[in-house]
Structure formats: structure tokens, C-alpha cells
Amino acid sequence: MIEFRLEGRSGIAPYLQLVQQVKHALRLGMLRSGDQLPTVKEVVGSIAINPNTVLKAYRELEREGLVEGRPGVGTFVLKGLDGPPPHAHAALRRSLLRWLRSAFDAGLDHESVEALFDSTFREAAEEEIA
Amino acid sequence: MTVALEATGLGKRFGKRWALQDCTFELPAGSIAGLVGPNGAGKTTLLHIAVGLLEQTSGSIRILGENPGNERVLSRVGFVAQDTPLYKYFSVDEMISFGARMNSSFDIAFVHERMSRLEIPLDQRAGSLSGGQRAQVGLALALAKRPQILLLDEPLASLDPLARREFLQTLMEGVTDTEVTVLLSSHLLTDLERVCDHMMVLARGRFRLIADTNDILKNHKLLIGPRERAGAISGVEQVLHQSATDRQATLLVRTNGPIIDPSWMVNQVSLEDVVLAYLDSRSTADATNGELHAVEEVAR
Amino acid sequence: MIWVAWRQHRKQALIETGIMAVAALLLVISGYQMIHFFKSSGLAQCLSTAGADCGSLRDSFENHYNGYQVLVPLFLIAPVLFGIFFGAPLIAREIENGTHRLAWTQGVTRKRWLSTRTLMITGFAIAGSSALTYLVTWWSRPLVTSGSGRFTPGIFDLRGIVPVAYTVFAVMLGVAIGAVVKKTLPAIGLTLIGFAAVRVAITLFLRQHYLAAKHTVSAFGAFKGPNPVGHGVWVISQNTIDRVGKIVARGGGLDFDYLASRCPGIQPPIPIPGGLAKGSGPDVIQSCINHLGLRMSSTYQPASRFMTFQWIEFGIFIALAIGLAVFTVWRTKRLS
Numbered sequence: 043m044i045e046f047r048l049e050g051r052s053g054i055a056p057y058l059q060l061v062q063q064v065k066h067a068l069r070l071g072m073l074r075s076g077d078q079l080p081t082v083k084e085v086v087g088s089i090a091i092n093p094n095t096v097l098k099a100y101r102e103l104e105r106e107g108l109v110e111g112r113p114g115v116g117t118f119v120l121k122g123l124d125g126p127p128p129h130a131h132a133a134l135r136r137s138l139l140r141w142l143r144s145a146f147d148a149g150l151d152h153e154s155v156e157a158l159f160d161s162t163f164r165e166a167a168e169e170e171i172a
Numbered sequence: 173m174t175v176a177l178e179a180t181g182l183g184k185r186f187g188k189r190w191a192l193q194d195c196t197f198e199l200p201a202g203s204i205a206g207l208v209g210p211n212g213a214g215k216t217t218l219l220h221i222a223v224g225l226l227e228q229t230s231g232s233i234r235i236l237g238e239n240p241g242n243e244r245v246l247s248r249v250g251f252v253a254q255d256t257p258l259y260k261y262f263s264v265d266e267m268i269s270f271g272a273r274m275n276s277s278f279d280i281a282f283v284h285e286r287m288s289r290l291e292i293p294l295d296q297r298a299g300s301l302s303g304g305q306r307a308q309v310g311l312a313l314a315l316a317k318r319p320q321i322l323l324l325d326e327p328l329a330s331l332d333p334l335a336r337r338e339f340l341q342t343l344m345e346g347v348t349d350t351e352v353t354v355l356l357s358s359h360l361l362t363d364l365e366r367v368c369d370h371m372m373v374l375a376r377g378r379f380r381l382i383a384d385t386n387d388i389l390k391n392h393k394l395l396i397g398p399r400e401r402a403g404a405i406s407g408v409e410q411v412l413h414q415s416a417t418d419r420q421a422t423l424l425v426r427t428n429g430p431i432i433d434p435s436w437m438v439n440q441v442s443l444e445d446v447v448l449a450y451l452d453s454r455s456t457a458d459a460t461n462g463e464l465h466a467v468e469e470v471a472r
Numbered sequence: 473m474i475w476v477a478w479r480q481h482r483k484q485a486l487i488e489t490g491i492m493a494v495a496a497l498l499l500v501i502s503g504y505q506m507i508h509f510f511k512s513s514g515l516a517q518c519l520s521t522a523g524a525d526c527g528s529l530r531d532s533f534e535n536h537y538n539g540y541q542v543l544v545p546l547f548l549i550a551p552v553l554f555g556i557f558f559g560a561p562l563i564a565r566e567i568e569n570g571t572h573r574l575a576w577t578q579g580v581t582r583k584r585w586l587s588t589r590t591l592m593i594t595g596f597a598i599a600g601s602s603a604l605t606y607l608v609t610w611w612s613r614p615l616v617t618s619g620s621g622r623f624t625p626g627i628f629d630l631r632g633i634v635p636v637a638y639t640v641f642a643v644m645l646g647v648a649i650g651a652v653v654k655k656t657l658p659a660i661g662l663t664l665i666g667f668a669a670v671r672v673a674i675t676l677f678l679r680q681h682y683l684a685a686k687h688t689v690s691a692f693g694a695f696k697g698p699n700p701v702g703h704g705v706w707v708i709s710q711n712t713i714d715r716v717g718k719i720v721a722r723g724g725g726l727d728f729d730y731l732a733s734r735c736p737g738i739q740p741p742i743p744i745p746g747g748l749a750k751g752s753g754p755d756v757i758q759s760c761i762n763h764l765g766l767r768m769s770s771t772y773q774p775a776s777r778f779m780t781f782q783w784i785e786f787g788i789f790i791a792l793a794i795g796l797a798v799f800t801v802w803r804t805k806r807l808s
Contacts, residue, residue: 050362050442055389083348090340091366092204093348161439223577247579257574259480266479273475274578317579 043080044073046089054164056091060099068108068123079109079117176201176321176353177222181231184217191217192377195231199353199370201320206364207357208447209374215357216254218374219325222355223251236320247276250319250352254326256310260299264309267298271313279316286312286342304335308342315346322347324356328363336360340367361444371443373450380450385443392446393431394439395423407431412449424449473580477592484558485596492600496607503611506537510614519617537615544615547608547630551601551638552667558593559646560659563804567654582804590797594643601639605630623706623778625675632782637789642667644796651803674788680708682784685771689713692766704775715765724768726757735760 044067046060054062067073080088082096100117103109111117145155175198182195192214199205207215220226221233224241238245258267264287272278287294292305301309307327314322327343328336344367347354355372358364364371371388373381381388392412395405399421408431413424424441431438478485510516515533518526563586566572576582609631616622622631629635645666650659685708692712710724721727732738738760773781 048366050365055386056366083345086344086348087341089366090337090344092369093344094204094369161437164440220573225573225576241582243581246577246581249577251573251577253570253573253577255570257570259571259574260569262479270476270479271578273473274575274580276579 043078046080046085048089048091054167056095057098057102058167060085060096061102064099064103064108065123068119071122073119073122075119075121077119079119081116174201175199175234175237176203177233177235177355179231179233182218182221182228182233183230184214184221184226185229190377192221192228195377195379197372197379197382199355199372201353202351203370204347204354204368205356205370205372206368207355207372207374208359208361208364209357210359210451212376213374214377215374216325219251219323219355219357223249223323247317248320250314250317250322252307252310252314252324252327255330256306256327258298258301258306258309260297262298263295264292264298264301265294267309267313268294268316271316275317277318279318283312283316290338290342302335303330304332304338307331307335307339311339311342311346318350319352321353321355324354326357326359328358328360336363343367361447365443371447373447375451381447388443388446389440391427392441393425393427394441394445395421395425395431395436396439397421397423397436405431405433405436407433412446413452473584473588474592477589480589481558481593481596484593488554488557488596488600492604495604499607499611502540503607506540506611506614509533509536516614533614540615544608544612544630545626547604548626548671550604551635551642552664554597554600554639555642555646555667556660556663558597559643560650560663561656562589562593562647562650563800564650564654564656564659568656583801586801586804590644590647590800594640597639597643598636601636605632605635621704621706621775623704623773623775623781625679625706628679628706628778628781629671629675632779633786634782634789637786637793638671641670641789641793641796644793644800645670648796648800648803651800670792674785678788679781679785680773682781683773683777685773688770688772690768690770692761692768704778706773706775708771708773710768710770713767713769717769719769720766724770731757731760731764734764 044064046063048056048059064073064079073079079100082093082100085091085096086093100109100111104111104117108120108123109117110120142155145158150158177197177199179195179197182192183190184192195218207218209215217226221228222235222240224239224246233240236245236248259270262270268280268283271283272280284294286308290305290308292301292309298306298309311324311327314324324343327339331339340363343354343356356364356368365385369385371381371383371385372379395408397420399416399419405425407427407429408423408425409428410426411423412426415422423436424445510533513529513533515526515529518529563572566575575585612627612630616627622628629638642663646659646663649662649666650656653659653662709722711719712721712724712726714720720730728738737756
């Protein structure tokens with residue numbers, strides 16, 4: 043069974059954090075098709091968050107077709123998440139290195155790079171979900 | 173009914189001092205709201221008026237559609253006062269009997285199950301319970317009434333971090349799958365952030381902000397940019413707080429549209445920072461009921 | 473709610489019962505002793521014989537039980553003890569401990585909460601004070617029969633139905649003061665003072681006026697014989713008056729200077745250590761009294777009015793208690 047966590051000040055909406063954690067577990071194979079997600083009651087009982095947050099996260103996962111809610115029974119994983127094929131990873135890595143080098147050349151230090159990456163990443167993540 | 177608790181122009185005066193003034197709000201049924209503010213802001217006063225322990229000086233308030241303290245709502249309102257008052261010389265079991273005999277409907281099995289899960293012995297004197305255990309007993313007694321609205325006055329204040337977490341877990345579990353509205357007051361924002369979907373910010377007897385938590389996070393941003401850029405920024409409704417170094421200005425703003433000005437870096441703000449900005453008496457902020465209108469400067 | 477009320481008053485009730493049991497035991501033991509002596513000394517026989525002069529037997533009895541006479545007034549405080557023990561803490565302690573925030577936010581209205589608990593403690597108080605009154609009446613009968621009668625202030629207050637009314641009043645006074653003061657110890661203090669003030673005021677100033685007092689003039693009998701107005705009567709005041717009705721001496725005594733200035737040869741008694749004074753003999757004084765036409769004027773309430781007065785005073789205190797109850801309900805409606 044997956045265990046959720048909440049990062050207080052990460053700036054990412056709580057329900058999104060839960061969605062990401064489910065997707066992460068799916069990617070790593072910790073959650074497989076047919077597995078049951080913890081009930082809302084179990085989640086709030088273990089990490090003390092608003093039940094609506096959990097409901098919203100589960101609805102979002104359902105909307106993306108990753109899980110299925112069966113009334114009176116629970117929420118179950120429909121399919122796993124496969125990562126991109128290995129060669130896609132390598133290409134992405136190379137373009138990322140190129141971008142990092144140009145960032146350092148432009149005079150950004152490590153923390154500035156991180157800050158820039160974080161804020162842009164968040165914007166993109168929200169856009170994707172919205 | 174869609175509104176669990178509502179007030180119009182509510183005010184309370186003690187002698188010469190106004191503890192509450194011009195309080196107007198509507199709390200939707202089913203929401204979990206946090207009443208946050210510094211000590212002396214009037215949180216306890218507001219809660220006591222809502223449950224009928226205190227009578228207001230001006231304005232009106234309706235809980236579940238009735239006057240507070242009215243016979244019709246007494247058994248539908250759950251309340252735990254600050255520091256969870258219990259009868260010190262009663263055993264936990266006798267406190268349960270108390271609850272059962274003072275209320276028309278009371279789920280005794282629920283409380284017993286809670287007590288055994290939390291390992292609180294039934295024959296222990298209420299006066300010798302730890303702070304965390306007292307809070308849990310008080311919460312269980314209130315939840316056992318199966319209330320339609322639950323009001324908690326600073327339930328976390330005297331609890332250590334572990335007890336606070338356990339209390340919130342118990343509270344959230346207790347309200348899942350029910351339609352109960354919750355209003356809990358605290359001056360600890362981090363705990364409220366996790367559980368509340370509505371925030372009501374009170375300072376010196378007046379509401380500074382009443383809004384849905386998601387709306388707050390969506391409509392407030394931190395803008396960082398070069399100091400020289402002054403003047404109106406499109407998308408910014410009001411600047412709540414600003415600070416500057418000789419090169420850089422940081423603005424905490426309330427938005428009414430997207431910020432497209434490229435000279436400003438737009439960041440998320442934590443709920444805590446937004447609330448603190450509204451609590452700051454130097455800020456001209458005042459926003460109520462989700463519509464976040466700017467209001468004239470609040471007199472100091 | 474009844475279980476709750478009992479659970480909260482349980483300890484008080486048990487302590488109160490314990491104290492009463494001890495008091496009852498002492499009363500019963502000493503009461504039987506007194507009755508025994510009352511009979512064996514012949515005083516009982518004497519008092520039931522018409523016309524007999526029981527003065528010396530009476531004096532002997534009173535000397536023997538002088539100590540007990542002193543105890544009698546102690547029972548006057550029993551009502552206020554119920555008041556401060558049960559009444560004062562009822563609301564005051566609840567507010568002092570903050571538990572009113574728990575008790576008044578349950579499914580029971582404040583009025584029902586208050587009335588259930590008040591009725592319960594009033595019930596205890598009535599039961600306790602009734603039992604005590606019965607015992608004290610039985611116990612003090614020999615003392616009263618040989619003494620000044622049951623209508624006398626101090627004894628009137630211990631018999632019949634008024635002690636119960638005092639108790640109910642004391643309890644309601646405690647509850648009402650507790651509701652105003654909201655702290656137990658000051659409430660106890662104020663209840664004691666308030667109760668004493670009301671009781672003293674009514675006993676000393678109001679009681680004699682329940683029905684118009686009667687007046688009578690009789691021969692001056694300060695030197696001999698029992699109370700000229702009869703047994704069991706409440707003598708409110710007596711004055712010595714002269715032939716035309718002017719008051720010569722208040723309290724029914726004799727002013728020797730007055731006598732000496734009007735009758736030649738009267739010498740006031742000079743107290744000498746160890747015995748009666750030397751001076752003019754009783755016959756000389758008596759003839760002077762006759763010569764001057766001195767008589768005794770008495771203001772009194774006849775013995776037959778005893779129960780009537782009991783009912784009037786009972787009514788007054790119950791009415792006060794009801795007034796306090798109404799006040800308390802009004803007062804607790806919206807405080808905190």
C-alpha cells in the first residue's frame with residue numbers, strides 16, 4: 043500500500059503532490075494494475091489532511107485514466123505508467139546538459155539555476171494539469 | 173441548508189472595549205474552516221457567541237439556521253472549549269456517561285472504540301490525563317453527538333507536535349464521509365494549512381480575510397523584480413506587502429489576472445505568508461467572503 | 473441529567489449525611505439523658521400538676537443542662553450550612569472551573585440543567601433539615617417545657633416548619649449569589665452574611681408585626697411568680713407603668729431612685745459580697761408599689777398564634793426563595 047507525504051512549503055498544491063506520488067509509485071512499479079489505493083479515511087487518518095484534498099487527487103487520477111473508483115469498494119489502479127523508452131532518456135539528458143552549460147556561461151550560479159528551474163517547472167506542471 | 177454558520181455585522185463589547193466588530197461571513201456547510209489570528213483577536217469570543225455561551229452586543233448570528241443556544245440546535249452543535257474542560261474527578265467512563273445522558277443521540281460505541289485505539293483507560297480520572305489525551309477525549313465526546321457543525325477553540329494550543337498530529341488525524345478521520353462543518357481556531361498556521369479548505373483571518377476584532385484556501389493560493393503571488401519598476405502592474409489588484417533592497421523589490425500581491433509583465437518573476441506564496449500579510453497592521457488589506465474586494469485603509 | 477446531577481453532588485450529599493448522622497447520634501444520646509433526668513427529678517410531674525410552684529426544680533434542671541442550652545442556638549446555623557455547602561458552589565464552581573463551557577453546550581438547555589440540579593440539592597436540603605428539625609424539637613422539649621416556651625425567638629426558629637423554609641431560602645440564596653459572583657469562596661462568604669442579615673432583620677423587626685400584637689396590664693409581679701401573661705406566650709416587651717400609664721421603667725423592672733423619691737423610707741438594695749443586698753424589705757417595697765399604683769404593661773403574641781406565625785414566616789422565606797430562583801434563571805441565561 044502506498045504511503046503519502048505532504049511537503050508543507052513546497053508551493054505545490056497538496057492534491058497535486060498526492061497525484062505525483064501515485065504516478066511516481068506507478069512508474070517505479072510499487073503500484074501495479076489492480077492494486078487498491080488507500081481509502082480517503084485511511085489517508086487522512088495517517089497524514090491529517092483535508093479529505094477533499096484526497097478526493098480531488100483521486101478524481102484527477104481517474105480523469106487521467108490511471109485509476110478507477112468503484113463505489114462501496116474503493117479506488118483501484120487501472121494501468122501502470124511506463125516511462126519513456128531508454129533512448130528518449132538519453133536525448134533528454136543531452137539537451138539538459140546543453141541548457142545547463144549555457145546557463146552557467148550566462149553567469150548563473152547553482153542556486154539561481156535551481157530557482158529558475160523550480161519556478162519554470164511548477165508553471166509547466168500547473169499548465170499541464172489545468 | 174447550505175450555510176452552516178453566518179453572521180451579519182456581529183459585534184461584542186466588554187465594557188469599553190470592542191472584542192468583535194462588524195463581523196460578517198457565511199460559512200458553507202461541509203467546509204473545514206480555520207479561524208486564525210493572534211491572541212486577543214477575538215476568536216474565543218466569536219466561538220462562544222456562536223455556541224450560545226455569550227450574547228452579542230450588536231448584529232446577528234445564525235448557526236444551522238437558528239439562534240445560538242436554541243433548544244433545536246443544542247444537540248446538533250459540537251463544541252470543545254479551550255483547554256478541553258472536563259470534570260476532573262470523573263473517570264473517562266463517567267465522562268462518556270455524562271455525554272450520553274446530556275445529549276439525545278450519542279454514539280457510545282464510537283467513543284469506546286476511540287479510547288481503546290488511543291489506549292486511554294476508561295477508569296482513569298479525567299484530571300490525570302495528559303494534554304493530548306484530554307484533547308482526544310474532548311474531541312471524541314463532541315464527535316459522538318454526531319453534530320452537524322463542530323467548533324473547536326484552539327484545540328492544538330497546549331499539545332506537543334506528536335499530540336497535535338494525532339489530534340488532526342483523529343479529527344480528519346472523524347469528519348470523512350460525513351457532512352459535518354468544522355470551524356477550528358488556532359494561531360498555528362502550519363496545522364491549519366493541511367486541513368482547512370477555508371480560512372478566516374481575525375485580528376483585533378475584525379476580519380481581515382475570509383476565503384477558500386485554494387483561491388488564496390491561486391490569487392496571491394510573490395513578485396520579485398528590479399527596484400526601479402514602480403507603478404501599477406497589470407494583473408495586480410493590491411500590493412499587500414513590499415520590501416526592497418537597493419537593487420531588488422519583493423512584492424506580495426493579490427492578483428485579479430495573470431501577471432504577464434516580464435520584468436517580474438512570479439512565485440508561489442505559502443498560505444502562512446499570505447495570512448501574515450493580512451494580519452500585519454501596517455497592511456491596508458481587508459478582504460471578506462471569497463470575493464477579495466479591496467477596502468479602505470483600516471484605522472489603526 | 474439526573475445521573476449527572478447526582479454524580480456531581482454525590483460527595484457533598486454523603487459528607488452532609490455523615491455530619492447529620494453524627495449530630496443525630498449526639499442528639500439522641502443526650503436527649504434520652506435529659507428526658508430521664510426530667511422525669512426522675514420530678515420536674516415533669518411538677519409541671520403537669522396545676523398550680524404547683526416548680527421554681528426550684530426548674531432551676532436545678534436548668535443548672536444541670538446549662539451547657540446544652542448554649543448548644544441550642546448552634547442549630548440556627550444549620551440552614552445556612554446547607555446553603556453554602558450545596559447552593560453556593562452550584563453555579564460558582566462550574567464557572568470558576570470553566571466546566572460551564574462543557575455543561576452548557578450539550579443537548580440540555582441551561583434552564584433544565586439549572587432546575588434539575590437545584591431541585592436535587594433542594595431535595596437533599598429539605599430532607600436533611602426536616603430530619604434535623606424533628607430531632608432538635610424532640611431533644612429540646614424538656615428544656616422548652618421548663619423554660620420560656622416555643623414562641624420565643626431562637627426557639628421558634630428551630631421548631632415546626634420554618635427551619636425547612638430557612639434552608640430552602642439559604643440554598644437559593646447560595647445559588648443566586650454564586651451566579652452573580654462566579655467564584656465559590658466569595659459566594660460562600662456573601663451567602664453567610666446575606667442569610668444572617670435577612671434572618672436577623674426578620675426575627676428582630678418583622679416577626680412581631682405579622683399580626684397586631686395584644687396588650688395587657690397586670691399587677692406588678694417582678695418579684696415573684698412566673699410570667700404574668702401566661703405560658704407559651706411570646707412576650708415582645710414589658711414596661712412598668714404608673715397609675716396614669718406613663719412608662720416608669722422599660723423592661724418591666726424597678727427604678728429604685730424613682731421609688732425612693734416618692735416613698736419615704738425606701739432604701740435601694742446595696743449589694744454585698746456573698747449574698748443578697750441589705751435594704752428595704754420586700755413588704756416595704758410592695759406597699760410603695762401599691763401606693764404609687766405601679767403595674768406591668770405587656771405587649772405580646774398569644775400562644776395560640778404560634779402555628780399561624782410559623783406559616784406566615786414559612787411563606788415569607790419560600791417567597792424569597794422563589795424570587796431568588798427566578799432571578800438566577802434570568803441571570804444565567806446569557807452570561808459567561
